[in-house]
Amino acid sequence: MKSGFVSLIGRPNVGKSTLLNTIINQKIAITSNKPQTTRNIIQGIYNDPGYQIVFVDTPGIHKPFNKLGKVLNKEAQSLTKDVDLILFVVDAKDGLGGGDKKIMESLKSTDSPVILVLNKIDKMQDEEILAAINAYKDLFPFQEIVPISAITKNNVEELIQCIKKYLTDDIRYFDEDEITTSTLHFLVSEFVREKIFRMTEEEIPHSITCITSKFEEKANIVNITIDIIVDRDSIKKIVIGKQGSLLKAVGIEARKDIEQLIGKKVYLELYVKTIKNWRDKEKYLNELGFNEKDYIS
Ligand SMILES: Nc1nc2c(ncn2[C@@H]2O[C@H](COP(=O)(O)OP(=O)(O)OP(=O)(O)O)[C@@H](O)[C@H]2O)c(=O)[nH]1
Ligand SMILES: [Mg+2]
Incomplete structure (x- = not known):
């Protein structure tokens, strides 16, 4: 081994x-x-x-x-x-x-x-x-x-x-059936972020982040709510799309990936929220899993 x-x-x-x-x-x-x-x-x-x-x-x-x-x-x-x-x-x-x-x-x-x-x-x-x-x-x-x-x-x-040829440790660090250390909460929010990346142009995808705010597992279905954080109302409008069309398309595509991963039916709700300059806010960097002090010199 x-x-x-x-x-x-x-x-x-x-x-x-x-x-x-x-x-x-x-x-x-x-x-x-x-x-x-x-x-x-x-x-x-x-x-x-x-x-x-x-x-x-x-x-x-x-x-x-x-x-x-x-x-x-x-x-x-x-x-x-x-x-x-x-x-x-x-x-x-x-x-x-x-x-x-x-x-x-x-x-x-x-x-x-x-x-x-x-x-x-x-x-x-x-x-x-x-x-x-x-x-x-x-x-x-x-x-x-x-x-x-x-x-x-x-x-x-x-x-x-x-x-x-370059591996030298002789222990198994993780269970054999584990494929990632990411949490399900993180993975599902990422799938939503990916669809927005793929369905919007230019700088839009870089100015958003996604956070799972509800993850409720029932016998036959998983209820998931994801907040899409944008830094301007104009971007919020784009992410929602005409009569909600873009958000709906994002939801349909993300749900397919989430169901494939979880192996269960999923009810997915998406909300778009404006928080000004979130990219420069420490609070949100921390929520994304970063600790600024460790990385900025
Ligand atoms: N033709 C071709 N395209 C590829 C291949 N591998 C990746 N791509 C495409 O390259 C683009 C970038 O792929 P990613 O895997 O997101 O690249 P990345 O290096 O992780 O990018 P960052 O996360 O931004 O650093 C996507 O559109 C992929 O489909 C490949 O082997 N052939
Ligand atoms: Mg990458």
């Missing part, structure tokens, strides 16, 4: 959370085509008879624009320390840029081995994949370079086999 902790690090939108879901074989992290979808540290637990791998998904590392952004960056970077292995995930199709170079620079201070994961190869020809390997390989002493597609699952099994 071998186990260990593995961090997923990289720029926003490269596919870290998609890869986590593929490895765990269950949706536990939300994903979207907009950068900075992940806001919290998400742990996903992979189990097979001989191994337990605890994957730590992190918010994409980017230039911070506000207090929340700074907290997320610090948190992502702090998770390169004290792990058994780091997966540095890049969008191989996008190619090498200043953001990746900065991350490699900061990875030089860690003692943990680093695997370069070249994601999104489903969109690439073989020559392009080779060119991507060549662009990165001399910039950092990677233990391994593994091209994959998190969406088509191409080469993901090989990546898991490769990760196993």
